[in-house]
Amino acid sequence: MTPVPLTALKDRYMPSSTPHAGWEDEELAAACLAGHAAGWNALIEKYKGLIYSIPLRYGLSQEDAEDVFQDVCVLLYEHLDALRDAGAVRGWLARVAANESYRKKKGLARVSGSETPDVPDPSGNAPEWLAESERQQMIRERIGQLSPRCRDMVRMLFYEDPPRAYQDVARTLGLAVGSIGFIRGRCLRQLERLLKAAGL
Template sequence: MHCEPEHSGGGKKYGWQLPASDPRPLHVVECGSALRAFSGENRERPLSDSYLVKACLQGDEEAWSALINKYKNLIFSIPIKYRFSQEDAADIFQAVCADLISELAKLRKPKALAGWLIQVTSHKCIQRKRQAERYDSQEQGFSEPAAAAHEIPENVFLQVQAEQILREAIQELSPRCRELVRMLFFEHPSRPYQQIAEQLGIATGSIGFIRGRCLEKLRRRLEKMGFE
């Protein structure tokens, strides 16, 4: 399993790419073709982390692709929140992927994977900032800055965690609801109802009703997942 974006050539084998190539907001980019092939386009619920981790440890390359596709937006969003450039964020993304591959066998509880990824990615961001500050200080002839506490800001942790819960809840909706929610709330500029109706193959007048049902399903799923 190589941690390389699809457009660089290395990721084509696994069917995934960096989320930065998608113009939509990071938290709503859907999983790629590998996950759809692995879990089924119309599957009611995505495959669990426990299932994917077990398959990964057994050497299943499609499971690796599915797992990384599931969490690529979570990983990539963290360096963006730390105000890194897209290029630096991509480097951090690759480093976290490498850690995931080498350390996954040590993970005792697959349910803790999201939190582990947040911790690892944030630590790499902090380390990279320290290195940049140290380099700038040496270039300017100043003494090295005092090391900052190796902690993740609570607001960053909570925001990234909430975004991942939202991604997973949306992924659990039916394909039509997922697409409707994406077009209504995450496309900029938003499409007119007529275009949405044509895309989904439904009557324009039914969008409001379907929207209400989909949002209620999403609300229940978020509530069940502890989203606040």
């Protein structure tokens, strides 16, 4: 099973700034359980890239990946209060998304009468790439902690397909073309510090 390129996630799967963007999972879970809609929005915003990336890993279409996303969100809503460790939300979501993706893939094969797809059953040992999906999620979280300008620049230069030309980045961000390389380096150093602090 081939890795999903970052560009496959598109803009809507990338981190963005929300009122609770800097909150830890425990804080977000508490806000959700207290009935705060903004907490739910922030939690879903934080993990949408992780959730979407897993059905794409299973080879599902964009439409089917959206179905899996909806199912996982419903399951999170139903089971969040039962999670013994709110800090384990990332791993729980990854596992549930894998289970739902596997179920969806098998169901589509049955409906079409095609041969059962050769995909890993996550109910046993988790696929090796699942840990990498969680790592990519942690990277997205750190990108979300960058300043708005750095976050937008990283998205345009590294997450869009094809990457934006410096001239386009400069025009979009209202910067001089000659300053893009310098600011890019500063943003990447900022991201590197965040990643090191997270043990990545």
